[in-house]
Amino acid sequence: ELAAKQAHKQLLCEQALIADLERQSCDSRRMVGRFSGSTIDGYQVHELMGRGGVAEVYRATHKSREVALKVFIGSLIGDGSCVSDFARCAQRAAVLGGRHVVGFEDDSLTAHHGTAPYVASELLRGADLGTYLLARRRLDSEDVATLLDQLAQALGQAHAVGLWHG
Numbered sequence: 461e462l463a464a465k466q467a468h469k470q471l472l473c474e475q476a477l478i479a480d481l482e483r484q485s486c487d488s489r490r491m492v493g494r495f496s497g498s499t500i501d502g503y504q505v506h507e508l509m510g511r512g513g514v515a516e517v518y519r520a521t522h523k524s525r526e527v528a529l530k531v532f533i534g535s536l537i538g539d540g541s542c543v544s545d546f547a548r549c550a551q552r553a554a555v556l557g558g559r560h561v562v563g564f565e566d567d568s569l570t571a572h573h574g575t576a577p578y579v580a581s582e583l584l585r586g587a588d589l590g591t592y593l594l595a596r597r598r599l600d601s602e603d604v605a606t607l608l609d610q611l612a613q614a615l616g617q618a619h620a621v622g623l624w625h626g
Contacts, residue, residue, distance in 0.1 A: 469542070493518060495531055500578060501568055503529050514542055519583060527565055528584070532577040543577060550579045552623040560614040 493508030493516050503520040509528065510517045520529035532546050554564040563582035587595070589607075599607070 495576075500529070500531065500576070503527070503578075503580065505529060505531075514546055520580070522566075522580065526583045527580045528562070528582065530579045530581070546577060549623060550577075552621045553579070553618075555621050556617050556623070558613065558617055560610045561617055 491508040493511070495505045495516070495518060496507060498505050500520075503522045506519045506521065508516055508518055511533075515530045515532050518529045518531065520527050530550075532543065550567050554567065557563070562584060565580040565582065567579045568577060593599070596603075
C-alpha cells in the first residue's frame with residue numbers, strides 16, 4: 461500500500477512537471493520559466509537556470525544581491541505531501557554549512573499572496589562539474605581523490621541532518 465501511494469505521488473509530481481514544462485519557452489540565449497520577470501517576496505526573478513521534479517531554480521536579485529531562487533512548481537502546491545517534502549528538505553538544508561555546501565539565504569515555505577514556496581541560496585559562479593570534466597577530458601588520481609573527498613564531506617553533512625535526494 462505504501463509503495464502504491466509513493467508511485468501515485470510520483471506520478472502526480474511528474475504530470476505536474478510536464479504541464480509546467482509545456483507552459484515554458486526557451487530562446488537561444490537563456491531559458492525562460494513561468495516565474496521569469498516576476499517578483500516573489502521582493503526577489504526580482506530572472507532566467508531559469510535549471511529544473512527538477514518539484515522545483516525550478518532561477519537567478520534572482522534581492523536588495524542588489526544575486527541569489528539562486530528555488531521555486532516550488534506552482535501546479536503542485538495543491539499536493540500537500542509534495543509541499544511538505546519540499547519544506548522538510550529546505551529546513552534541513554538550511555542548517556548545512558561549510559566549504560562544499562551552498563549557503564542558505566532565506567525561504568518562504570508556504571504559498572501566500574499568490575506566490576509559490578521558495579528557498580533562496582548563494583548563487584555559485586563558474587562551471588558545473590560536467591563542464592569541468594569535459595574541459596579537462598581526463599583527471600589524474602589526485603584530482604579524483606580531491607573531488608571525491610569534497611563530495612563525501614558534503615554528503616556526510618547532509619546525511620547528518622537527515623537530508624537525502626531520491
